[in-house]
Amino acid sequence: MSQQQPEKEKLQSGFKRLIAKIGDVIEDAASLEVTTFTGDFSYKTNQVINNGEDKMEINNVLKNLAVKNQTDLDLVAYTNVKIDSDVSTIVKSNLTEKDAELLKVHMEMLKSSKESRKAVIDMVKDLLS
Amino acid sequence: MIDSPDYIVEQLAREKASLPSDRQEIQQHLIELGYISLLKANVVTENEILVAQDHFLADVRSSGYFQASELEAFQLQGKRYLVRRLLREVTDIDEGLCLDQLPREGTVNLASRIIHYRLDLFGLWSHAIDVKYSRINSLSQLQIIGEYAQVSPLEAINQLADIEGFTRRLLALYKEEQFILTFHSPNADRSIHSEELNRRTAFKNQLKEDFGDKSDFFIFLRKEVLKSREKKIDFNFLEKERLNPFKNFVVRLIQIHQWQDGFYSGLLDSDMGDLTLKSFLDAIQFYNQSRERDFIKAHRIIIHVGKGYFLFNALFFLQEYMLEDDPSSLDASQSKVLDVITHNLSEADDPTQVAFQENLEQLKSEVYESPDSAPKERNGLLQRIYYGIKRIVRKALRFAKRIFKWILEKAKKAWRFLKKLFTHLFEDLRNGIVAFADGLKFLLGKRIIQSSSHEGSIVSAFKMDGDSNHLVSLGAVPLISEHVQQVNYSVNAMSFALSIVGGVLKIVLHIVNALSWPMLLFTIIKVYKKISESFKKLEL
Numbered sequence: 001m002s003q004q005q006p007e008k009e010k011l012q013s014g015f016k017r018l019i020a021k022i023g024d025v026i027e028d029a030a031s032l033e034v035t036t037f038t039g040d041f042s043y044k045t046n047q048v049i050n051n052g053e054d055k056m057e058i059n060n061v062l063k064n065l066a067v068k069n070q071t072d073l074d075l076v077a078y079t080n081v082k083i084d085s086d087v088s089t090i091v092k093s094n095l096t097e098k099d100a101e102l103l104k105v106h107m108e109m110l111k112s113s114k115e116s117r118k119a120v121i122d123m124v125k126d127l128l129s
Numbered sequence: 130m131i132d133s134p135d136y137i138v139e140q141l142a143r144e145k146a147s148l149p150s151d152r153q154e155i156q157q158h159l160i161e162l163g164y165i166s167l168l169k170a171n172v173v174t175e176n177e178i179l180v181a182q183d184h185f186l187a188d189v190r191s192s193g194y195f196q197a198s199e200l201e202a203f204q205l206q207g208k209r210y211l212v213r214r215l216l217r218e219v220t221d222i223d224e225g226l227c228l229d230q231l232p233r234e235g236t237v238n239l240a241s242r243i244i245h246y247r248l249d250l251f252g253l254w255s256h257a258i259d260v261k262y263s264r265i266n267s268l269s270q271l272q273i274i275g276e277y278a279q280v281s282p283l284e285a286i287n288q289l290a291d292i293e294g295f296t297r298r299l300l301a302l303y304k305e306e307q308f309i310l311t312f313h314s315p316n317a318d319r320s321i322h323s324e325e326l327n328r329r330t331a332f333k334n335q336l337k338e339d340f341g342d343k344s345d346f347f348i349f350l351r352k353e354v355l356k357s358r359e360k361k362i363d364f365n366f367l368e369k370e371r372l373n374p375f376k377n378f379v380v381r382l383i384q385i386h387q388w389q390d391g392f393y394s395g396l397l398d399s400d401m402g403d404l405t406l407k408s409f410l411d412a413i414q415f416y417n418q419s420r421e422r423d424f425i426k427a428h429r430i431i432i433h434v435g436k437g438y439f440l441f442n443a444l445f446f447l448q449e450y451m452l453e454d455d456p457s458s459l460d461a462s463q464s465k466v467l468d469v470i471t472h473n474l475s476e477a478d479d480p481t482q483v484a485f486q487e488n489l490e491q492l493k494s495e496v497y498e499s500p501d502s503a504p505k506e507r508n509g510l511l512q513r514i515y516y517g518i519k520r521i522v523r524k525a526l527r528f529a530k531r532i533f534k535w536i537l538e539k540a541k542k543a544w545r546f547l548k549k550l551f552t553h554l555f556e557d558l559r560n561g562i563v564a565f566a567d568g569l570k571f572l573l574g575k576r577i578i579q580s581s582s583h584e585g586s587i588v589s590a591f592k593m594d595g596d597s598n599h600l601v602s603l604g605a606v607p608l609i610s611e612h613v614q615q616v617n618y619s620v621n622a623m624s625f626a627l628s629i630v631g632g633v634l635k636i637v638l639h640i641v642n643a644l645s646w647p648m649l650l651f652t653i654i655k656v657y658k659k660i661s662e663s664f665k666k667l668e669l
Contacts, residue, residue: 008479011645012644014133014134021593025594028596029594033596035599036598037599038603076601109597113591116595119620119624120595122624123631126631
């Protein structure tokens with residue numbers, strides 16, 4: 001019982017934090033950012049999974065790769081979609097044939113990002129209904 | 130860390146690790162359908178299971194028994210789920226698949242396997258399941274069932290997809306006396322030969338109630354069989370009755386009912402031995418324990434006549450215990466059962482909740498460490514478990530109000546039933562946890578999708594607000610289409626996972642200050658069931 005009680009409290013406060021975090025999602029969802037990089041890099045799964053406090057953040061992987069000077073990463077494309085449907089896209093200049101393939105990936109990922117955001121917004125809407 | 134949502138993810142991972150894989154069930158069904166040879170049952174390798182799974186999936190796709198949208202909905206929960214779910218549907222005998230025609234002579238396909246599997250359950254198949262469908266072997270056996278049920282061979286195989294309906298049909302077609310069974314178990318355990326089972330009066334009274342005291346059969350039994358002095362008993366009659374083919378078929382039918390309910394875990398062999406006899410007594414005691422009907426003494430239903438011969442009133446047994454009258458749908462029944470348990474949990478004080486959780490843990494370990502759970506070959510037969518869910522859930526609805534208490538008290542007579550019921554609930558919990566944890570990871574920014582080969586890698590990370598970052602290494606161009614496919618699949622699966630998270634949070638929002646771990650687990654099961662059924666109905 002004495003061991004179970006703190007577990008119960010952790011569980012309850014974990015959910016309270018989660019609910020608060022989801023509450024911020026509408027604000028963050030006002031714009032959507034998709035960024036695609038390329039470069040001559042190699043990474044191991046454990047860099048993504050076990051590389052620090054915020055272990056699954058891809059930004060950390062990017063930082064690690066840069067710090068260890070393993071590679072030069074190039075931006076292929078960056079897209080920002082605003083809630084009013086304003087879309088800005090920055091694309092690497094002088095695209096080679098291979099880069100054009102990467103741009104296709106970027107556009108596919110943009111579609112997927114929109115769908116992910118929609119899934120989250122649907123969930124929040126459902127929570128509020 | 131104390132108030133971090135990460136704690137929930139970590140606890141869920143621990144809970145999931147304590148739940149077993151579904152390998153045993155998949156393996157059993159693949160053997161039952163002849164995709165893995167019965168002779169291999171005790172030594173099957175992981176690779177053989179994978180090959181057999183793919184063979185089964187190919188047969189499913191060419192069978193046309195499932196709609197593409199249904200397959201896609203199952204696939205959203207992963208290939209393993211898809212395989213297990215389909216295997217279960219195909220081997221179901223509660224509300225199993227109905228065939229629209231019999232296979233052509235000489236074919237081996239899903240239909241021929243289903244027919245041979247069902248015949249095998251009823252002890253009417255002595256060949257390998259994957260042999261060709263033929264008039265000589267397959268159709269002739271279907272005709273036996275057809276004659277018993279007075280239907281065509283095609284209708285007969287479809288009748289075996291609904292054992293309860295099939296039983297009702299036999300009860301309606303045949304005279305009551307056809308359900309008074311005789312069996313011989315000379316080596317039956319002493320405890321079974323107890324004094325109680327030697328009492329004639331209660332058994333006679335039950336027969337009178339079922340037949341009236343004017344029927345010829347009853348009069349004959351009273352005068353020639355139900356005698357207290359052995360010398361006066363007509364053992365020739367009993368021996369003749371024991372060999373009656375229809376009555377042997379009814380024995381097998383009851384064995385199947387008992388097996389479906391978890392009372393019988395021996396081989397399906399039509400042998401009314403100790404194990405079958407004990408399963409009858411266990412069932413009677415269990416229903417007495419439930420106190421939902423009048424207490425029924427075992428000797429009203431079964432008696433030892435003498436020299437190892439028993440008389441068994443299968444008419445009463447089937448009508449009283451094996452047929453469920455509640456017309457509720459499976460989803461509604463399961464939902465009601467979970468509602469009652471969750472309600473009991475929410476009203477329990479902390480020490481009671483802790484005790485409940487501990488006993489639930491014990492139940493979990495027993496469900497999966499049970500030696501009965503691994504499919505084994507013995508004497509050319511398969512030792513197996515019935516995994517169909519509909520029947521056990523309908524029964525659980527009958528006892529819903531008692532389940533919480535039975536777990537809390539570790540009720541001995543109900544434990545076998547609870548193990549059977551919770552085999553399904555733990556499995557739903559496992560699937561629910563996978564989806565719930567997946568959704569949570571996404572919300573917490575921990576969802577990474579990667580495609581790699583020796584030439585390069587692509588990594589994609591999605592955040593809760595939809596923002597995403599992608600890394601594509603120079604050599605990874607050939608991986609692009611695979612990666613895009615993987616991301617598309619993950620995003621589809623994400624909408625399922627987030628529906629589970631949303632459904633759970635909606636409930637948790639109202640009870641967060643009273644939330645305990647077991648309450649969360651039952652909530653996950655409940656939401657998972659509801660959402661997965663609604664996704665199944667979606668036209669994807």
